Each structure stands twice: as C-alpha cells, then as structure tokens.
Amino acid sequence: MPIQEIIDAKTAAGLVRRGDRIMLPSFLTVGSAPNLIDALVETGTGDLHIICIATDFADRGIGKLVTNKQVRSTQTSHIGTNPSTQEQYTSGDLEIEFIPQGTLIERIRAAGSGLGGILTPVGIGTDIEKGKEIQEVDGERYFLEKPIFADFTFIRAHKADKFGNLIYSKTARNANPVMAMAAKITIAEVDEIVEPGELDPEHIITPGIFVNYLVLHKE
Amino acid sequence: MPIQEIIDAKTAAGLVRRGDRIMLPSFLTVGSAPNLIDALVETGTGDLHIICIATDFADRGIGKLVTNKQVRSTQTSHIGTNPSTQEQYTSGDLEIEFIPQGTLIERIRAAGSGLGGILTPVGIGTDIEKGKEIQEVDGERYFLEKPIFADFTFIRAHKADKFGNLIYSKTARNANPVMAMAAKITIAEVDEIVEPGELDPEHIITPGIFVNYLVLHKE
Amino acid sequence: MTAPDSTIIARRIARELKDGNVVNLGIGMPTLVSNFVPENVHITIQAENGIVGIGPIPEEGKEHRDLINAGGGFITETPGCVYTDTALSFAIIRGGHLDMTVLGALQVDREGSIANWIIPGKFVPGMGGAMDLCAGAGKVVAALKHVDKKGNSKILKKCTLPLTAYRKLNLIVTDMAFIEVTDEGLVLREIAEWTTLEEVVKCTEANLIIPDTIGSFS
Amino acid sequence: MTAPDSTIIARRIARELKDGNVVNLGIGMPTLVSNFVPENVHITIQAENGIVGIGPIPEEGKEHRDLINAGGGFITETPGCVYTDTALSFAIIRGGHLDMTVLGALQVDREGSIANWIIPGKFVPGMGGAMDLCAGAGKVVAALKHVDKKGNSKILKKCTLPLTAYRKLNLIVTDMAFIEVTDEGLVLREIAEWTTLEEVVKCTEANLIIPDTIGSFS
Numbered sequence A, B: 001m002p003i004q005e006i007i008d009a010k011t012a013a014g015l016v017r018r019g020d021r022i023m024l025p026s027f028l029t030v031g032s033a034p035n036l037i038d039a040l041v042e043t044g045t046g047d048l049h050i051i052c053i054a055t056d057f058a059d060r061g062i063g064k065l066v067t068n069k070q071v072r073s074t075q076t077s078h079i080g081t082n083p084s085t086q087e088q089y090t091s092g093d094l095e096i097e098f099i100p101q102g103t104l105i106e107r108i109r110a111a112g113s114g115l116g117g118i119l120t121p122v123g124i125g126t127d128i129e130k131g132k133e134i135q136e137v138d139g140e141r142y143f144l145e146k147p148i149f150a151d152f153t154f155i156r157a158h159k160a161d162k163f164g165n166l167i168y169s170k171t172a173r174n175a176n177p178v179m180a181m182a183a184k185i186t187i188a189e190v191d192e193i194v195e196p197g198e199l200d201p202e203h204i205i206t207p208g209i210f211v212n213y214l215v216l217h218k219e
Numbered sequence C, D: 001m002t003a004p005d006s007t008i009i010a011r012r013i014a015r016e017l018k019d020g021n022v023v024n025l026g027i028g029m030p031t032l033v034s035n036f037v038p039e040n041v042h043i044t045i046q047a048e049n050g051i052v053g054i055g056p057i058p059e060e061g062k063e064h065r066d067l068i069n070a071g072g073g074f075i076t077e078t079p080g081c082v083y084t085d086t087a088l089s090f091a092i093i094r095g096g097h098l099d100m101t102v103l104g105a106l107q108v109d110r111e112g113s114i115a116n117w118i119i120p121g122k123f124v125p126g127m128g129g130a131m132d133l134c135a136g137a138g139k140v141v142a143a144l145k146h147v148d149k150k151g152n153s154k155i156l157k158k159c160t161l162p163l164t165a166y167r168k169l170n171l172i173v174t175d176m177a178f179i180e181v182t183d184e185g186l187v188l189r190e191i192a193e194w195t196t197l198e199e200v201v202k203c204t205e206a207n208l209i210i211p212d213t214i215g216s217f218s
Helices: A009-014 A034-043 A063-067 A083-090 A101-113 B009-014 B034-043 B063-067 B083-090 B101-113 C007-014 C029-036 C086-094 C130-136 C197-202 D007-014 D029-036 D086-094 D130-136 D197-202
Strands: A021-023 A048-051 A071-076 A095-098 A117-120 A134-137 A140-145 A150-161 A183-194 A213-216 B021-023 B048-054 B071-078 B095-098 B117-120 B134-137 B140-145 B150-161 B183-194 B213-216 C022-025 C044-047 C051-055 C076-083 C100-104 C107-109 C139-143 C171-173 C177-182 C185-192 C215-217 D022-025 D044-047 D051-055 D076-083 D100-104 D107-109 D139-143 D171-173 D177-182 D185-192 D215-217
Touching: A009 A034, A009 A213, A034 A063, A034 A150, A034 A183, A063 A071, A063 A083, A101 A117, A101 A140, A101 C086, A101 C130, A101 D086, B009 B034, B009 B213, B034 B063, B034 B150, B034 B183, B048 B101, B063 B071, B063 B083, B071 B101, B101 B117, B101 B140, B101 C086, B101 D086, B101 D130, C007 C029, C007 C139, C007 C171, C007 C215, C022 C029, C029 C100, C029 C139, C044 C086, C086 C130, C100 C130, C185 C197, D007 D029, D007 D139, D007 D171, D007 D215, D022 D029, D029 D100, D029 D139, D044 D086, D086 D130, D100 D130, D185 D197
Parallel strands: A021 A048, A021 A150, A048 A071, A071 A095, A150 A183, A183 A213, B021 B048, B021 B150, B048 B071, B071 B095, B150 B183, B183 B213, C022 C044, C022 C100, C100 C139, C139 C171, C185 C215, D022 D044, D022 D100, D100 D139, D139 D171, D185 D215
Antiparallel strands: A117 A140, A117 B117, A134 A140, B117 B140, B134 B140, C044 C051, C051 C076, C171 C177, C177 C185, D044 D051, D051 D076, D171 D177, D177 D185
C-alpha cells in the first residue's frame, strides 16, 4: 500500500470545489471531522451537496456549513436538531431529500460496493412512495434505491497507520466506514498516525485502500 | 444479551432435519467448522441444501457431506477442488446453482439485512443471464438478485464470549460474519469461550445477537 | 383519580420484555422503559448509531464524548457490548434481529399505522431511523399519551399526519390503555387503574374491540 | 529461438504495475506476477478470501492454517495488512477499488471478452470470484499462453467457451505478445523477443491492429 500523504485541514478543504458532493459521517457531531469541517467553513466554498445522517446542530458539526449558507442541497434522514436547516428548508433556500437512515447507508454502501441498487421495504405505504420507483418481487413491494456517490468524504477516525488503515472510537464509528468507500477522494482526520503493522490487522475497520489523505486532528 | 447455551457438536448436528438449508462458511476448508461438519456427517441426515463459497475437497471440509451423499443441491461459486461434487453434478445426483462469489455473499447479506434484493452487474453478457431476471437502470443492465436464507449456519470462530460475540482468525473470517446473519439458527464452533467484557467491544466482528448456540472446538 | 405521570407507559411496556430480548428504545419516553425492566429479565439495548449493549447513563464527569445513544445522550458500555457501523446497525434493525422496538408517536390508527416524523408546515425533523425500525423489528410498540393537550384522541380511525409506517404496529401503550393491534382491529387488553372503560372508549377515536376480560395496569 | 517458460508473461505484466497499486492476482500464472514487481514499486495484493496486503510464501514450518490466498496456498502477512470478510472483500473488488486484476484464461477474444470458468461437459469448476474481478477491477489483464497444446490460437475472433466476462479486458499478455484491447479492436503493442511479428499474426485468430511502432519484451 502507498504511504498516505499527510496534509493539513486547510489544504484538504481547499480541494473541494463549488458544487461538489460531500459525504459527512456524523451522528449529532459524534464521528464528525471537526478540523475538516471548520476548514471548509473557512473556505466559504458554496453550492455544496452534502450527504449525512443528520445535519447536527446549527453551531456544531455539519450544521456549521448549513448556517454558513454553503449548502445547496442535502440527502439526509434527520434535521430536527438544527433550526438553521429547518429555516433554510422552509424558505426554499435548501433542498432536502429525506431518506430513511438505513436506506441512506445502503445506498452509499451500494455505491462503494459496485451494486446498481438495492430493494428495501422501508417506507412502503407511506408518503415517501411519491415519485419513487417501486418494484414488486414475489408479491412484495420494495423501493428500488440507487447508489449515492460523492466527490469527497471527510472521515473522523481514532488512529491511522501510514497506509491509511483506520480504527474508530466507540459510537464515533457510525457512517464513517461506509462513506469512506463511496467518494472519489476520502480524507481522514485522525488523532494519531502510527507505523504500518502497529494496528492489529484483525482490528482495522477501514482498509487504507479507501483513503486518499490523512489529516492530524488538532484540539 | 442472553448467555448462550453451550452444546456439543453432536447435539448441534442433531438439530438439522432432512431437507434443511445450511450455510457453511469455508474457503477451501479455512474458516469451516470441522467438529460440526463431522457431527453432521455422523448423523447421515440427507437431502440437504448447502450454501457455500466452494465445496472444498472430497475428504475435507464441506466436501465430506457431498462425498457422504447428504447433499441434494447447492448454491456455490466453485466446485473445482472437489471431484466428488463434480461427479455427482455430472451424474445428475446433485443440483448446482453456480453464483459468482461476490453475488452469492451479497444475496446472503440481503437476507440477513432485510433487503428484498440487490442489483449487480457481475456476469452481464455471459451465459448466467439465462433464466435470470434482468433490470435496466439508467441505461445499464443488472441482475436482480434475491436474498438467500437458510435454516442453519455453522460458524467457525476463534473466540466467543458467553453472549456469543465472536472474533475470527485471519482469513478464516471469510463468509462467517455474513452467513451468521442469514439463518434461523446460527451455531458457532469456537476455540475458546470467555467472559462478557473480555473481548474488546471495538474488536468484535459478529455481535452475539446473531448467534444461537456455542460449541467448543476439539482438535 | 388523576392521570399519573407518563412513566406509567414505560412501566407497562417494560413488562412485555422477555429475558434475552434485544430491543431498540426510541428517544424520549421509550428510553425510560429501560428503567423498569423486571428483575431476572436481562435485555440488550441496541441503538441505531452503532452499539449493541447500552448501559446506564454515566455519572457526571464520566461521560465519553464518543459514546452516545441515538438521542445524543451520553451512555455507558455494558460488559459484552459491541460497536457496529451504521450499515450493520441497520442490518440488525431491518433484518429482523430485534425482538422489539418502542417508538414515540404523534398519532396511531386502527390499521396499526403510526405517524411520528413530520407535521407538514410546522415541524419537519425527518424520519431518522424510525421507518427502518418499524419495518424490521419483531414487535413494534407505540408509546404515547392517549389524548393531546386539547383532549383530542391520538388513537385514530386513520392517521391524518404522513405515516412513518403503514400497518406495522403490534402494540399501542398509552397512559390509559394497553391495546393490541390485530387483523380484526384494535383489541383493548388492559385499562390503566386510574381510569375507566367508559373514559378509554370516549378518548379513543378508533373503534375498539372490547373482549369479555380486560386486565388493568398501573 | 525456442519459447521461454511462462514466467515471461508474469514478468511483462509486472512492468505494468505502478507504485501504490492495489491488485488481485488470480490462481496459477498470475500469482507469479508478484515475484517480478519492479524496484521502487510497492503494491498491495488483495485476495478475495479476505485479506488486503498479502506477503510472500511462508518458510516451511511457518505456515498458519488460517492464512491462505484465494488459491488455497499459504501466505504471510505484510505490516499494515488487513483482514476483511467476504462481503467487504467483494465490495473492494466489484466497487472499483482495485487498480488491476490478472486472470488466467482459456480463451480471449477481439471484443475483450474472456472465458475461464467452464468447459461444458468436461470441466465445470465454477466461476469463483472471476466474474466479480472482471466486472470491477480498474484494469483487467488476461494472462495466458498464446496457443494451446495443439498449436491453436487462444486469441479468438469470438470466444467459443461460455464467457466469464463480456468486453471487460484491457490487456492480453501472452508468451508471444502484449496486446491492448481498444474500442477499435486488439492493438499489438509488443512482441516477445523470441518470436516474430509473422509468427504472432499466424498464431492469432483475431484480427490484430498493427501500429507503426511495436515494442518488444523478454
């Protein structure tokens, strides 16, 4: 495996272009990459499409990008904790595709795994059927859900080795391992970078082959 | 979590009924559950349907069941190392559905994950198109592949805690974690059973909620 | 008698738990169920953000910034707990590996449908993992007050809010009644001690099937 | 000149590897490619049974029963290697995360199709992971002898055996030629030193596009 380039958060955020699609793993800020998000807020790069479980809080986590009006649209499962997202959605400044959390992660996994889509029963019989492709298999109705790809994923991991192999911390793992697979460029913000071989190969969650850059987290 | 019942291999194999569908994780015997397979050979229970990556060797691993004529049919990706399977297939005594290995594991994962199916591009344009359901999405053709369920999975893990949480050994992990999710009854043959809490929660690969019985491996 | 506090709902639901059950408890009132698990019953609590085996709320000062439940509250590990990523977490949920989920609700109805994710034009939080939980859990339990602040029934003939799940409920537990959802309709199994059959029927918009024997809970 | 041993194929393919590449090497001849990786080029070898970062064959007596490659041969770990389950392994393969795969072949053809999993009525091993590898890898390389034992070309106008993959090949490397598969057809890029253009053309059933400049390899 190649030794990963270690860059700073500012350089990493500078790679993002206006209009890019970014996956931001985070669950109410836990598992989000704070230095990378702050650096992206700093750039002011706008018109972004973000893919996330939830938009966190108005002043913390992913929500900072929303509050800073850098987000044009999002695919997410929850915005209830972020009044900033609610306002922009209500005013029509922010487009939202609401996706059940499990369906969202499977669509991302499909992208990273080379699948053309998945069939899921979640939400059948509800309003989310509107405008959706429905497929009947053996008498049961399913949504045919397509993959979700991104230009970037900002990962938050605990440790990396120099090859970019990653381990996480507790529930900060959440969507990180799956989102790491589905972007053109995956950048991981980590607490510590160790030599290859220092992480037990049985314990590594994300193989470094999914990772493109490492950023060392600063408090 | 409930403390798992620890049973012996003979009792475990005795749960299997004629005609049952059994998932047998194994890659050329690595990651197969030898005590459980031997015990199942001992019972002579026949007319089985087995779901496996490959049928291993005529006298080792999954192949023992084939050689002992207990297998009516199989869904597998490879039989090239087992002349016994080849013979019974040629003579018509054994039905085989050949499935690309990656498609096989995704179909099993779909079963364990509550998905109605997956779309995969693997094998499009080849003879495996025959009789298969093909779905076009955004101009690309995919197989619509349905979930594969089983009555039993025989897991081979390294260690379990008393709740049935499992860790594996090197490439003996292979199909075990996914097959563990897709059977009504999952039985794990393990080298060692430790107290809950002795396995690091960050390192556990298979949560015990997928496991129904533990069997202590004997050399 | 006056209405008890809403822990009556959590207490009654807790009695439905069986030893060994794996459950997911929604945000708010459902979370309280874990406080009333009967003695000798050991359950495993899963949360959709990626843990199987949630322990109690940590002592003050002992919180770990990376250890929360799906409501964002700090939690602790139990011995034998497991961390999972979101994909495995929802494989567990959607794949039928939970024995029970308990969800708060804005409305439920006689068909066993539930609405709890959106009040159009007013509040649009999103469904989070609620649709997945309803689709996959072995037993889906709605936990809610029987009537809203104006005294209107939340147990309707047909939900008026957009659904979270269509015909997925197994049980409806309120501060007034314990109701089973069956193919025939809603069966009133138990009445809270503080109220009466007459009151329950009056406060329920949906038709209730009233069996000969009705239990009580408190 | 007489034909060299088949390591000529592995040697030539190895020169296609770039520093940092992640590759999957099929059973048999393709496995040998790892013996000829150029200096200063570090590659990662993945195997479909669940390892990223395969090391060399272990010394005798140092084999670990649980550590094999997809051909069943004992291998070793490299520092920084990772174990994966089969689902993640094939997510890597099918999801486009491999830079290259090298596969043995019974036949290849001018459309870039490959046949290597079945000889109907004779040998039916099954496709294993070969179809997945062809569908997903960045560069798909067929490694095979140019002609069979009877001298018949294996580089055909159209494969006669059931396909492993339809139009997925990028390169065809034989003991006689290095051929690029393009939308226009098969382009002869290099000829093995021991043979001649005339011989290569004679031994190739498929039409070859012959550019002005052709390299050589040995």
